[in-house]
Amino acid sequence: MFYEKLYWVQLFLVSILISSIVAEWNTRDYIRREHSLTKPYQGGGYSVPYWDFLGNTIVTSNYVRLTPDLQSKSGAIWNTVPCQTRNWELQVQFKVHGRGKDLFGDGFAIWYVRDRMQTGPVFGSKDYFQGLAIILDTYSNHNGAHNHQHPYISAMINNGSLHYDHDRDGTHTQISGCEAKFRNYNHDTHISITYVDDTLTVSTDLEGKNAWKECFKVENVLLPTGYFFGASATTGDLSDNHDIIAIKMFELDLLEAQNKDEDRSQIIPSAASFEAPRERIEDTKPAMSGVKTFLYMMAIAIVIIVLVVLGIMYYQKRQEQSRKRLY
Numbered sequence: 034m035f036y037e038k039l040y041w042v043q044l045f046l047v048s049i050l051i052s053s054i055v056a057e058w059n060t061r062d063y064i065r066r067e068h069s070l071t072k073p074y075q076g077g078g079y080s081v082p083y084w085d086f087l088g089n090t091i092v093t094s095n096y097v098r099l100t101p102d103l104q105s106k107s108g109a110i111w112n113t114v115p116c117q118t119r120n121w122e123l124q125v126q127f128k129v130h131g132r133g134k135d136l137f138g139d140g141f142a143i144w145y146v147r148d149r150m151q152t153g154p155v156f157g158s159k160d161y162f163q164g165l166a167i168i169l170d171t172y173s174n175h176n177g178a179h180n181h182q183h184p185y186i187s188a189m190i191n192n193g194s195l196h197y198d199h200d201r202d203g204t205h206t207q208i209s210g211c212e213a214k215f216r217n218y219n220h221d222t223h224i225s226i227t228y229v230d231d232t233l234t235v236s237t238d239l240e241g242k243n244a245w246k247e248c249f250k251v252e253n254v255l256l257p258t259g260y261f262f263g264a265s266a267t268t269g270d271l272s273d274n275h276d277i278i279a280i281k282m283f284e285l286d287l288l289e290a291q292n293k294d295e296d297r298s299q300i301i302p303s304a305a306s307f308e309a310p311r312e313r314i315e316d317t318k319p320a321m322s323g324v325k326t327f328l329y330m331m332a333i334a335i336v337i338i339v340l341v342v343l344g345i346m347y348y349q350k351r352q353e354q355s356r357k358r359l360y
């Protein structure tokens with residue numbers, strides 16, 4: 034009896050170990066509360082700490098809805114604190130859903146820009162913006178302008194001089210993009226935007242597998258510090274619910290080669306290259322990162338070892354008992 038209890042204690046300890054490994058999959062150490070939006074949104078009272086709201090945005094206890102599934106709506110949320118971090122990751126949990134089977138739109142955008150709280154034609158926000166837009170476009174305005182399907186995720190860097198051309202789905206100003214089916218899922222859908230060492234990487238977790246899949250990576254992207262995070266969405270003739278469930282901003286470590294005292298506030302947003310829209314080759318390879326794969330394999334290995342050990346012990350005990358019974 035005593036030994037049996039001990040096995041269960043061991044099993045319990047091992048399962049705690051495993052679950053703590055699993056729980057750490059999607060998080061990093063330096064979450065910055067002042068750039069994040071997590072449940073419960075209301076910090077007591079009507080307002081949401083660190084975030085302002087624009088247009089048709091509504092806040093419930095489970096989501097922030099930028100637009101409802103109705104025509105001609107527009108909404109946005111804007112962080113009130115400028116980002117002073119050089120290397121960062123923004124993880125956004127979102128849900129785009131609606132009644133439309135074939136016709137829906139228009140999509141939403143995640144921003145890191147100089148000017149906040151400006152309404153406009155680019156998914157509910159300002160055109161000729163300064164900074165970064167990650168656009169999750171659900172409606173293809175022009176099939177001839179590009180050779181990809183929608184929904185489509187793309188990035189645009191602007192120094193204030195470029196116009197986002199809706200009629201071409203922004204294809205001539207995007208620095209990269211990927212197809213991504215992210216609509217009408219019952220499971221959680223996430224996008225990760227990392228900006229580390231002037232490299233912009235966008236990944237998605239859309240299949241409910243708790244694993245990031247790279248959408249694109251662009252080097253030599255220059256963005257200053259001191260800009261604001263935000264998200265905005267619009268509907269036109271077509272509509273969808275565009276919901277933000279959570280935004281988590283992680284401060285990533287300064288790299289060895291980076292100077293802590295460098296003033297990055299005066300940088301003009303730029304990207305070394307624009308993508309030639311018709312020469313794009315889609316790649317849909319990488320799934321889990323190396324560390325995640327390793328942890329995953331390790332967790333599975335531990336579970337298997339525990340099960341085998343328990344099985345052997347159980348078997349031996351049974352044998353012992355049956356021997357005892359025989360004599």
Ligand SMILES: *[C@@H]1O[C@H](CO)[C@@H](O)[C@H](O)[C@H]1NC(C)=O
Nearest residue numbers: 191192193194195301302303
């Ligand atoms: C802004 O971007 C445009 C287009 O990429 C470029 O031609 C222009 O020189 C840039 N202006 C500044 C001030 O960097």
Ligand SMILES: [Ca+2]
Nearest residue numbers: 170172174202
């Ligand atoms: Ca579009």
